[in-house]
Amino acid sequence: QVQLQESGPGLVKPSGTLSLTCAVSGVSITSTWWSWVRQPPGKGLEWIGEIDHSGRTNYNPSLESRVTISVDESKNLFSLNLNSLTAADTALYYCVRGGTYYLSYWGQGTLVTVSS
């Protein structure tokens, strides 16, 4: 059974960097692409970016200048870094397993609040 578990700080200061990790179990991280998606409280879904096991990435152009997604094949996990944070980055952050042009399995999400 595929399971994804996000972890990281729940509170980050403005202008700081958000760092989250997604631990994948039940499937090899080499199997497909892996995404990060976020959802501000009470709002819709925004795709942040994706990575494959070799480290190839695609990013949302609106966030590309601030985002880095990395993968650790040996630990079966992938990570998100988002810098220059503002209050607008406050959101529930999901790690997601990609399919063939769709997002098949979602973690439970982790809330990140940007506040001083």
Next chain:
Amino acid sequence: EIVLTQSPGTLSLSPGERVTLSCRASQSVSSNYLAWYQQKPGQAPRLLIYAASSRATGIPDRFSGSGSGTDFTLTISRLEPEDFAVYYCQQYGNSPPMYTFGQGTKLEIK
């Protein structure tokens, strides 16, 4: 970048009714690249439909997807109490390679 517009924003219906949700794209989308998700309060989204009309594993057959080009629909043939949720459509574009979502349709109990 392709923009997806869902309509209506909110629908109030009763259990047992049939409902069709709309997702319109600003440019033609390959059917292979169109998916639908259900999100209940406090839960992560769940994949319902991929490639416009294929049901994901474990999804009841009262859910069906159809459409092509710029117009896609999600139909629930007979609403169950657990179907009241927010529904999102999503497409994958190649230039640039990225996922985009519609703004969502909220299905609420009348």
